[in-house]
Amino acid sequence: METATITLAHGAGGRASDELIRSVVLPALGGASDMTLCDAALISNPGERIAFTTDGFTVTPLFFPGGNIGRLAVFGTVNDLAMVGAVPRYLALSIIAEEGLPMESLRSVLREVGNAAREASVRIVTGDTKVVGSGAVDKLFLTTAGIGTVGGDVPLLSPDQACPGDVVLVSGTMGDHGVAVLSAREGLSFTPQITSDCAPLAHLAGVLLAAAPSLRCMRDPTRGGLASVLNEFARAADAGFEIQEDAVPVRREVAALSEILGLDPLYLANEGKLVAVVGPRDADRALSALRAHPLGLEARAIGTVNADHRGLVVMRTGIGTRRIVEYPTGELLPRIC
């Protein structure tokens, strides 16, 4: 019998657990409720390089404008695979639910997981469900692990490949997700409503790869934002990164709310954007390719790689001065992805 909330029995491995998996989890994720469940999924060896990654998701609230923890859990892992040039294939999904979570919340999140997996063309082939006592987690935590395949013609994409003269691109506006989650969590109403940019990036990444053979690396600027990614790149490449403040695309309403709250969009999370470094000769072609894609309409070249201030990210401000863009320090916003 199905209860209205999650109970510890749902995680105890008995009949209630089985019922939960068959009546709630499997249907949402595209499985048959009477399918035979094994201890592990068997997947055929594609004979290519394999990309493998995992990510945990603890966002509060579970639903926010433009997204929810279910979509984040799928796209977060799919995007990490895409950033190394992989085609995402399979996901594992681990659910940790708090006792007392309304069954309907779990259902709606899993529905979103299923939809997101279809959008991103990945299959969820294995998983696990645990229930912990009230207060041990905040409502619902999800962890996904993902496997993708990397075609033989895909170069090694890594920030240490970046060299002086290269161009830094972003695929769109910065900070949308961070502000959307913050507004939802703190009940800050704002017109027009700011929505999360959460989206699967594998197709966009594929387009960029095809357009720019000299692509050095890509990364999705999630927690820590653009500032973190550029600092990681600068250290890995042992090169200087210089960006133009005016070139970084930021939505008007995100800029306005950031001003009010004293936040810097450079440090805010994104869930549907990528930062890429390409060789100078491919820069224009790469930018046009990004802009021709629905997820890259607002792509911009924001700066260049140099040999001057190795390991540091420097910003040329709108008034012509310059300053270091530091790694984010401490906790900018508690728990946003």
Next chain:
Amino acid sequence: MRYLAEFRQGGLVPGLVDAIARLARPIRIMEVCGGHTHAICRYGLAALLPPEVHLVHGPGCPVCIVPTATVANAVALTDRPEVVVACFGDIMRVPSPRGTLLSRARGTGRVHMVYSPLEALDLARVSPDRQVVFLAIGFETTAPSTAMVLRRAWKDAVSNFTVMSAHYLVPPALRALMRHPATRVDAFIAPGHVSAVIGLRAYDFLCADHGCPVVVSGFEPLDILHSVLMILEQFQRGEATVGNQYRRAVRYSGNETAMAAVSEVFAVADADWRGLGRIAASGLMPAPDYGAWDAAQRYPAPQSDAEDSAECRCGDVLRGIISPADCALFAAACTPENPFGPCMVSTEGTCAAYYRYRDV
């Protein structure tokens, strides 16, 4: 964005910088607002000024000047199961011997971040079985909103709401600063938002008693450059007056309604400033009529012996005597993750701004 983009136009910078260079003279200009310090560092404005024009940073960050003992007392309140401490986000990270409010928020759930004092009062209304203590920080800018909320709590007889006041007044601190023998300041960039409340008259004594030109400034890079120019123009004319660069927000007489609310609800008292010590008539405590909403009366705290590190030179930084880089701890032992003193604690603190926005 209106009111922002116009004041960040790079094209207008060279003209202003040239005008400043023409009038340049050896001068030390102190700004007394964390927002100004932040903007000066964020836009690297010092690099645009002639070498003889020095910007020095004053005690303008309301989080930084809250004594450690006040934070420790607020943290101690969370030991009481019935209490919820409501506070602004930026004070939550400030360390004290009893830990931070942020760590208590996670550990006990008895700390609630709010964006306005009204939210704290609303929290009290919906939690009749809890005692909500609002830790009220800020200068004259935020005191009026605390006053309005105390008025409302009084009117509606909300009995499970109190205010722990850490409201401070800027002009008495400037007076104390100018009387300190080590202070070397020739002119002031006065805080924009404080002045929107208290008006221009409150700074007259700086001109009359100390011969310092004062300009109330906005917060964008062009505002601050323009204010530097207005100060140099005063020197050129041999004047010392209170100028108003921030006309889009500040009126000569300030905001009388806000000031009336503050004088009704609060009484002026001597107050301890972190890094500066006790300053006469520089703090606001709930007036006797509002004693029932005064957290200091409902929860008398023991005298704290919380001391700041002896090597920490934040007191000298707050007085503009040294720059953060002159402190041996800066960026070595003392960083935003591990702050020794007040100026590194808050993102608006001078040391934190220097750390975050240093040039290559």
